[in-house]
Amino acid sequence: MPDLMTHVAISHLIKRPFELKQESSKTVPMRTVFYLGTILPDVLSRPFYILFPVTREWVSLYHHPVGFILIATLFALFFDPTIWKRAWMHLMAGGMLHFLLDSFQKQIASGIAWLWPFSWRIYGYGLMEAGDILHYIPLWISLIIIMEMGFYYIRRKRQTHSVKEHLV
Numbered sequence: 001m002p003d004l005m006t007h008v009a010i011s012h013l014i015k016r017p018f019e020l021k022q023e024s025s026k027t028v029p030m031r032t033v034f035y036l037g038t039i040l041p042d043v044l045s046r047p048f049y050i051l052f053p054v055t056r057e058w059v060s061l062y063h064h065p066v067g068f069i070l071i072a073t074l075f076a077l078f079f080d081p082t083i084w085k086r087a088w089m090h091l092m093a094g095g096m097l098h099f100l101l102d103s104f105q106k107q108i109a110s111g112i113a114w115l116w117p118f119s120w121r122i123y124g125y126g127l128m129e130a131g132d133i134l135h136y137i138p139l140w141i142s143l144i145i146i147m148e149m150g151f152y153y154i155r156r157k158r159q160t161h162s163v164k165e166h167l168v
């Protein structure tokens, strides 16, 4: 399980380029829902099984794709009926990205059973230890700053171009 900071930072790096052509007032709410999806599997399982180890079997259900479908559906129902489907899709996309990132890490106690309830087989690449991933946080933050500066430059160039067209 990469830390939550890594989950959110990588989510940002993946999600933001898709929003470049849209207005920020429309993209920020769903981006936030996407981030929520990326942290929910850990937030709904880790604290509970650390504090109350006997609950591990139950709460680890939320840390599997099928269990997360139930959680995403439950959370999406809190949204306005006009946007709940978009909210559900963003929660699910965030959750699946979470499981994908978890798959790259060496699992200490358990991994991602992608095919549960059909199979308990754990799938993963086991490329990194949990502690190794923490060293990459400055890299994620640097990439985010560079990306946001690039997006700022592109937006500003577009605005200048549209003002010039308006004046001609």
Ligand SMILES: [Zn+2]
Binding pocket: 001, 002, 041, 042, 063, 098, 102
């Ligand atoms: Zn996780």
